[in-house]
Amino acid sequence: MIDGMIDSLLRPESTGDLLTARFREMFGTEMRIFRAPGRVNLIGEHTDYNDGFVMPAAIGFYTWVAAAKREDRVLEAYSDRFDEKVTFSLDALAGPPRRHWSDFIRGVAATLQGAGHSISGANLVIHGEVPLGAGLSSSASLEVATALAFTVSSGIAVPRLELAKLCQAAEHEYVGTRCGIMDQFIASFGVSGNALMLDCRSLVYQLIRVPRDLRLAVCNSMVRHEHASGEYNLRRADCEAGAKLLAQHLPGIHALRDVGIADLEKYKHALPETIYRRCRHVITENQRVLDAAKALQSGDAGGFGGLMYASHASLRDDYEVSCRELDLLVELAASRPGVYGARMTGGGFGGCTVNLVREECASAFEAEMARTYQQATGIAPDIYVCEPAQGAQAWPAERS
Numbered sequence: 001m002i003d004g005m006i007d008s009l010l011r012p013e014s015t016g017d018l019l020t021a022r023f024r025e026m027f028g029t030e031m032r033i034f035r036a037p038g039r040v041n042l043i044g045e046h047t048d049y050n051d052g053f054v055m056p057a058a059i060g061f062y063t064w065v066a067a068a069k070r071e072d073r074v075l076e077a078y079s080d081r082f083d084e085k086v087t088f089s090l091d092a093l094a095g096p097p098r099r100h101w102s103d104f105i106r107g108v109a110a111t112l113q114g115a116g117h118s119i120s121g122a123n124l125v126i127h128g129e130v131p132l133g134a135g136l137s138s139s140a141s142l143e144v145a146t147a148l149a150f151t152v153s154s155g156i157a158v159p160r161l162e163l164a165k166l167c168q169a170a171e172h173e174y175v176g177t178r179c180g181i182m183d184q185f186i187a188s189f190g191v192s193g194n195a196l197m198l199d200c201r202s203l204v205y206q207l208i209r210v211p212r213d214l215r216l217a218v219c220n221s222m223v224r225h226e227h228a229s230g231e232y233n234l235r236r237a238d239c240e241a242g243a244k245l246l247a248q249h250l251p252g253i254h255a256l257r258d259v260g261i262a263d264l265e266k267y268k269h270a271l272p273e274t275i276y277r278r279c280r281h282v283i284t285e286n287q288r289v290l291d292a293a294k295a296l297q298s299g300d301a302g303g304f305g306g307l308m309y310a311s312h313a314s315l316r317d318d319y320e321v322s323c324r325e326l327d328l329l330v331e332l333a334a335s336r337p338g339v340y341g342a343r344m345t346g347g348g349f350g351g352c353t354v355n356l357v358r359e360e361c362a363s364a365f366e367a368e369m370a371r372t373y374q375q376a377t378g379i380a381p382d383i384y385v386c387e388p389a390q391g392a393q394a395w396p397a398e399r400s
């Protein structure tokens with residue numbers, strides 16, 4: 001007890017402590033705390049829903065969920081970001097997306113129940129640190145943290161992989177974005193210090209150490225991508241249409257993952273021009289991820305960076321998911337000292353770029369990027385210098 005008191009006098013209050021106090025004040029009971037991180041994708045964009053390869057890393061911005069079981073079938077969830085509380089009955093969760101933060105909570109609970117997991121009613125307090133609409137996967141971090149909170153507070157154990165898949169399904173049905181598995185996967189399986197290369201077909205992954213002298217500098221264009229889910233679903237539909245048309249000539253292919261660039265060029269005539277370019281992005285991007293993994297493993301930061309620039313160009317020209325501000329951030333970064341590579345990251349249409357930067361150059365990079373981007377656009381960007389962080393976990397808040 002005395003030790004605990006001294007400890008808390010010496011330590012500045014952490015997010016977990018603040019959340020504990022908030023929960024007690026609001027619900028008057030003990031609770032458990034869970035958190036899941038946002039992510040930055042180093043390379044492999046719009047490949048996950050084509051059964052392809054991605055290489056994200058978790059970053060040290062988390063969504064925190066404090067949770068306690070209730071004896072009735074009610075979910076009560078308070079978000080401090082929106083300063084709003086919602087209440088649902090576990091028996092009436094169905095319904096279309098409402099474009100509200102609680103869609104994620106409702107969706108995760110409904111999807112867990114739909115898969116046969118009997119979750120209990122719960123009180124939740126949610127604290128989000130992941131910037132919203134920035135392409136850093138605040139959604140998946142909320143889903144995964146909530147899923148952990150529901151299952152643990154209900155006393156049931158669901159394997160992480162199943163949780164990640166159920167969170168993805170929740171996003172499809174209750175939020176309306178037909179996303180791939182990347183974000184929920186990295187939020188669940190990220191390991192600090194490492195990027196994670198995932199085969200989105202087999203779901204086999206490999207951790208790849210990011211050298212200690214490199215930083216993942218994330219530049220937020222401050223252009224929010226909130227209305228992008230329609231465009232996202234359209235890109236996915238283009239890819240599916242492309243795979244279907246190609247399958248008429250290449251029997252046995254199930255997704256663009258199965259198509260090589262030589263075959264794409266051979267059957268180019270069978271595809272409308274736009275669909276051809278969408279396919280070309282996905283097919284070349286898959287190869288870039290494989291090459292990037294080799295480069296990172298062999299300490300070739302320059303080679304890795306070159307692939308990042310190529311990825312950006314492909315997303316800009318073939319996939320058409322970049323925007324003026326993201327292109328500018330990449331151009332500005334390319335001339336900075338200590339920068340190996342830069343590209344847009346996440347779904348696109350705004351959001352962030354990711355930059356591979358030598359540690360000793362990171363603060364000058366931050367200052368100069370902020371200055372030059374603001375000079376050119378009038379917008380002050382947020383810049384986060386990150387190292388790969390840990391995936392979802394319970395936060396050890398239950399000290400006496």
Ligand code: GLA
Pocket residue numbers: 041044045046047048049137179180181182183346347348
């Ligand atoms: C969003 C989706 C992911 C992935 C990326 C683009 O983040 O949630 O599944 O498709 O866009 O790579």
